[in-house]
Amino acid sequence: MSRMKNWVGASAVAMLAGASLVAAPAVQAAPLTSSIAKAVAFAPAADAAPAKPKFGKISVAKGAARDTTAITISGTNFDTAEGKTTVKVGDATLTAAVSASSIAFTMPKLAAGGDPKATISVTSGEASKDFKFTYVIPAVKVTVDKTKLKPVPDSVLLEVTPTGDVKPGDKFTVKNGAGEEMAAEATATATPAEGKVSAKDNKLYVHLDKRASTTEKGTSFTVFNEWNKKGQTIKLSWNPAIPTLKAAVKTEKITPDGGVLTLTGKNLAYVAAGTSGTTAGGIKFSHVETTPTDAVKITKPTNEAGLTSAKAGSWWYVDETKKDQIQVKVPARGTDKKTDKSFTITATNKWDSPSKAMKVNWLENKTALKVKKGTKLxxxxxxxxxxxxxxxxxxxxxxxxxxxxxxxxxxxxxxxxxxxxxxxxxxxxxxxxxxxxxxxxxxxxxxxxxxxxxxxxxxxxxxxxxxxAPKMGTVAIGTTKEGSVAGGVDIELTGDKVSTAKTVRIGTTDYEIKAEKGTGATAAVAWIDGAKIKVTMPEIKASEWTAGATQKQVVVSLLNEWRGKSNGVVFTYKAAATSVTASPLASDNTEDVTVVITAATAQPGAKVLVDGKPVTATVDDTNKTFSIIMPKVTPALAKDATKTSKITFVNTYGIKSTDLSFVYTGK
Missing domain, CATH: 2.60.40.10 (Immunoglobulins)
Incomplete structure (x- = not known):
């Protein structure tokens, strides 16, 4: 509850100008009429005693507090001598008109704050009596616009209308919720200062102080008349006007660079400006340490340039007339918050009531290091x-x-x-x-x-x-691209990186590249010759040859020290039928004949066929001479009859020579 200023002792507020009410002066006793003028007295008997006054009833025991009341007390034998009959209320002596049978006087108005229970003390001669008199204090009732009983926590001005038994000149006082009397404005006005009250045109104007703290739920005031008659207490509940925030567009996101975010909500008109020097209110971001100047309200930027230059953390109304949308320039996230996936925005009004923190996700696009399809890293x-x-x-x-x-x-x-x-x-x-x-x-x-x-x-x-490994690049083969299965043919390899080659690969066999060819048994298969690599193609072994084939291609490539390989070039090995001679090639069929077949070159593993069937051959050490037995024909041939058999030589690589004819002649 707000502790309002202490206005104890301030004057009451009069309902009508000029109606200054004070305690009524003592009423003058009415002059005696001729009927009660001094009477002619008859001389009493010398020993007769005067009759004792006797009090009767009071004519009126109640009266309005705001008015005087005429009262008569009846009785007998009242002492009419001057000063012998008196009427007192408290310490005040009232003027009374006295006759032997009545005492008439006027009760004054009840003074402001006076006790409504009065005692009238009447004395006449030696007799006295107290009479009770009650002032009737008018009830206090007021009406207030109920729509204004849930104000925002600012100071609030209320128009209060007294109702019921109210008359011109009535005065009122107002006490705040703490029971403190509020000060009255010196002049009649409808806009008293904060913490004060005033009266004008039969209405009271009460200006209550603003909320003292965020824990205060409401405030109140009570109207009293000048005789301290308490009216109803008017209670107000503070509307904290707590702002609410939400993104204007659901898909609106902010990258860690920061940027402008549009927010809608309620009570945004009460968001504090957050200007320099003001610590309360404003817009705060969870990812930055907000200082009074970090969330400054500024005039809406008029263009993109103004938006760009606006300080991070500043904010402005999208529409100054509606104030239901604001835009905030979100500060960058900063590398110290790099692991944060989101941040919050809080709007605080000028009474230090914050909104719920609104969560905003950082839009951090994920960078991916990708290469074109098929490209190797x-x-x-x-x-x-x-x-x-x-x-x-x-x-x-x-x-x-x-x-x-x-x-x-x-x-x-x-x-x-x-x-x-x-x-x-x-x-x-x-x-x-x-x-x-x-x-x-x-x-x-x-x-x-x-x-x-x-x-x-x-x-x-x-x-x-x-x-x-570094690639060998492109290698080309020279003009010599084929040769005999016997090998011994030199080829040339060229290319932009052949100088880095350390090995030549022929088929599946690797040969070291030497600095020079050399001679004899140590002669190199491959060697460097200027900007070229020369290679002596080795012999193809029969075991590596497909029997009967006339040629075979092998791939030749270069390798560097990291085994990086060049492209391959093709060398073609060729094989042909071996030239042979045979002797003798005739028989008289009288006995078996030994035929000696001689090959032009050594043919290890060669075979001899007779009429298409392999026969046993004896081979000499040079692998050039093959001896076979041609048996005689049985039964014997008739005289001069002949028979021919075909002798075929199959060389090392399975290639057949031209058939040789062996002729039998009958004898």
Whole structure:
């Protein structure tokens, strides 16, 4: 309950101007009429005693407090001598008209605050008697506009109309809820100062103090008339006018950069301005330490430029005439609050009543490091390289810093600057892509982490980048692209990175590349010849050949020290029928004949067929001479009759020579 100012002793408020009421003066006794003039006295007997006065009844025992009341007390033998009969009320002596049978006088109005129970003390001669008189105090009733009994916690001015037994000149006092009498304005006015009352045009105007604290639920006042007759107590309940907040648009969100948010609600007109120097009220944000100047109410910005320049934390009415919408410029979240997913806004009115905290989620778009489909996250272990990240809704523009493992990558201002730098990163706003450039990994292979932090201080999901062996690039084969299965053919390999090659791979077999060819048993299969690599193609073993095939292709490629492999070039091995001779190729069929077949080259594992069937052959140490037995024909041939058999030589690679004819002749 509010403790209003102490106005004890202030004057009452008169209902009508000029109706200043005070205690009535003593009423003068009415002059005696001729009928009660001094009587002619007959001489009494010398020993006769005067009759003793005797009091009868009082004519009126009640009277209105605001009026005088004429009273007559009846009786007998009242002493009419001057000063012998008196009428007193308290210490006041009233003027009375006395006759032997009556005493007439007038009771004055009841003084303000006087006791309504009065005692009239009448003395006549030696006789006296007290009579009781009651002042009737008018009842006090007032009416007030009930719609104004739930005011906001400001000072409140109420128009109060006394009703019932009210007459011009009546005076009233007003006491606040603490029982303190409120001071009266010196002049009649309908707008008394706060904490005061006044009267004008038969109405009272009561101006109550504002709420003293947020715990005070209401206030009250009571009207008394000038005789302290208490009227009804008028009770007021404070309407705390607590603001309510909600987003004007459900989808409205704020990024951690802050921005303007439109809010609607109730009682927004009472939100305190929060101007500099005022700690109460205003708009407060949970993610910042609000100071008196942080939530300052300002005039609504008139354009985008004004909005941009408006201080973070300021607020304004969307419509000054309606005041049911406000806009707040939400301050940035700050890296110290980077883990916060939301914040709250609280609006406090000028009476320090806060709204419920309104929760707002931070809209933090998630940056993703993604590359075009099919692109590998790889860098050259020696020279490094670049990786381009792109894609819809990847929010690459939010990247603030990047690291490759623990090495920080500097942001380049332009794409050209990144080209000149050894390492770094650059965001292309037009292409909405982000390019990362890194150097080699000291020739080491393996996986590293590429990490990034967004501009709000939060980590972006890391990606793994693999350092791979340098590629050999494109290799070409010279004009010699084929040769005999026997090998010994030199080919040439050229390309932009052949100088880094350490190994040549022929088919599935690797050969070290030497600095020079050498001679004899130590001659190299592959060696460096200026800007070329020369390779002596080795012999193809029969076990590696498909029997009967006339050619076989093998892939030749180069490998560097990290086993990075070039493209492959094709060398074609070719095989042909072996040239052979045989002797003898005739028989008289009298006995078995040994035929010696001689091959032009050694043919280990070669076979001999007679009429398409393999026969046993004896091979000499050179693998060039094959001896077979041609048996005689049975039964014997007739004289001069002949028979021919075909001898076929199948060489090491399964290729058949031209058939040789062996002729039997009968004898």
């Amino acid at each position: 790889e860098l050259d272990a020696v020279s490094g390289g670049t990786i381009v990240f792109e894609g819809d809704k990847t929010y690459l523009d939010l990247v603030a810093s990047m690291k490759l493992n623990d090495k920080a990558l500097e942001e380049a201002e332009t794409a050209a600057a990144l080209d000149e730098a050894d390492s770094g990163w650059f965001y292309n706003a037009t292409a909405k892509s982000l390019t990362v450039k890194a150097g080699g990994n000291d020739r080491a292979l393996g996986t590293v982490n590429l990490t990034a932090v967004n501009k709000w201080g939060n980590d972006i999901k890391a990606v793994k980048v693999k350092y791979v």
